[in-house]
């Protein structure tokens with residue numbers, strides 16, 4: 047049985063294949079009736095589900111080339127982000143922006159438009175300069191930025207082919223000056239535009255229904271790191287993980303009664319005033335969380351204040367409680383057809399929880415998201431209404447046509463993809 051990280055998806059493929067070369071990968075695709083690719087299985091969406099052939103390129107995880115002059119690195123697509131970050135660090139380089147964890151595969155993060163935060167920074171897929179894949183007919187295809195299919199292929203949902211190598215644009219290694227604190231959520235909402243404009247990477251955690259929010263401000267800097275590894279290990283591996291997990295368990299056991307009090311306490315813990323300088327690939331990350339469910343949608347940044355006012359009321363409405371943090375992030379527009387930030391600077395609103403009423407909460411959150419022109423994160427939970435998706439992803443029909451060209455026998459299709467592409 048294959049299970050994803052959150053264990054909300056489980057299935058038995060007919061076979062799991064781990065090719066070690068592009069030629070073997072092409073052979074697997076040619077001889078299979080239906081194929082899905084899996085990375086680190088960190089998506090909440092059932093994107094990887096198949097009853098036939100599941101392909102993992104995890105054995106293909108080497109560095110292929112480093113081009114210092116062009117500031118580009120090419121790696122095999124089964125590499126985990128953690129390995130990529132470590133290699134870049136050794137070379138005095140870094141990815142310009144990252145999400146909250148580094149255990150996903152390179153191919154997986156770019157296929158879903160995985161993102162971090164920062165008004166001037168795009169999702170990880172937008173840092174890709176070239177893709178090498180095997181399409182549904184077993185043909186090798188290389189797509190560089192500028193190729194007419196490139197913007198459609200990067201956030202590819204595993205629909206066009208199985209990617210085996212990726213070239214990323216990189217930057218010189220840098221540190222993050224991290225200033226964390228707590229502020230009244232209402233005050234932050236009223237001045238959200240200034241907050242977002244005021245730091246390179248700004249994000250919020252909200253332990254609903256707390257009155258306060260944890261405010262993270264990160265400035266990019268060349269100043270040397272000043273945070274000790276021991277302190278980091280203690281705070282991020284021991285304290286954060288142990289305290290957070292214990293409190294979540296207590297919240298669950300209390301039948302939700304203690305959750306508001308626990309969440310106020312957690313706000314104080316997570317938002318303890320902190321000022322430190324850390325390497326970027328450390329500062330962007332948060333401790334790996336316990337098992338929970340996630341949905342996250344991207345909205346027009348210009349609407350941030352009005353959206354946040356409503357979101358703040360929406361979540362606790364009808365007595366719903368949230369035994370987890372909510373995360374609010376910001377990214378710059380890009381041109382990738384299926385990126386939730388396609389041609390739109392974005393604010394990302396989340397629905398994270400450990401609660402058996404999650405389906406009810408998700409339905410309420412999705413209704414809000416659709417009413418406000420939200421676009422779902424492909425790696426997280428969402429129900430699809432294709433007519434609605436077409437209004438939000440203007441290139442969706444073009445993507446469907448591209449998928450038909452790269453995969454004429456619909457080998458890469460599964461029910462999840464059909465719901466997005468056919469409705």
Ligand SMILES: Cc1cc2nc3c(=O)[nH]c(=O)nc-3n(C[C@H](O)[C@H](O)[C@H](O)COP(=O)(O)OP(=O)(O)OC[C@H]3O[C@@H](n4cnc5c(N)ncnc54)[C@H](O)[C@@H]3O)c2cc1C
Nearest residue numbers: 085086087088089145146151153154157160161204209425
């Ligand atoms: C704890 C946790 C924290 C997270 N934090 C963030 C975050 O900060 N920001 C964010 O945006 N997301 C976040 N995510 C979501 C995660 O980044 C995405 O779901 C990502 O796609 C997972 O990568 P993966 O390698 O596990 O891919 P999988 O989940 O295995 O696959 C995802 C998609 O990629 C396709 N795929 C995989 N390999 C290939 C390949 N070789 N060729 C073609 N297609 C392929 C699959 O078919 C599938 O459609 C988080 C997830 C978890 C569990």
